[in-house]
Amino acid sequence: MFDIGFSELFVIAIVALLVLGPERLPKAARFAGLWVRRARAQWHSVKSELEHELAAEELKRNLRDTEQTLREAHDELKSGLDEARNRIQREGDALRRGVDEIDANLRAPAGDNGHADGSSVDSTSAADPAATVTGAEPQSPGPEPHDPSPTADDAVERR
Secondary structure: OOOOOHHHHHHHHHHHHHHHHHHHHHHHHHHHHHHHHHHHHHHHHHHHHHHHHHHHHHHHHHHHHHHHHHHHHHHHHHHHHHHHHHHHHHHHHHHHHHHHHHHHHHHHHHHOOOOOOOOOOOHHHHHOHHHHHHOOOOOOOOOOOOOOOOOHHHHHHHO
16 A cells, blocks of 8 residues: 555654653554554445446446347347248248149149040059059050060150
């Protein structure tokens, strides 16, 4: 606190002994010690209160920073979620359109069979019942075993 060495304290004690005398010097020393203790206690109280206030202010600042970081993360997550939702919606719409087009393409040739009620009979189901169950195309039987060379029509059917 103060830069007072031993020699300065010794000079102060000699002057106090000469000024106050040996009878009043112990009483004055106790009084000075009391005031020094009170000053130190007050100083420590102010210091601890200041440290407490600084710690509370730092804690509030950290909470505000954390809250701001969480808000930014929430906004980023929300925008990413919205973007993903929109992308999924677009992909779903594209898939739905594709399925509708495939369905329309499958229904268009079937509707041209001439049935008045709009129903159609699948020609593959009559030719090959297994194709209806598995959903596979019927395969041509190929050339007869006794015919060693396939015809041009058989080659086209195999493809």
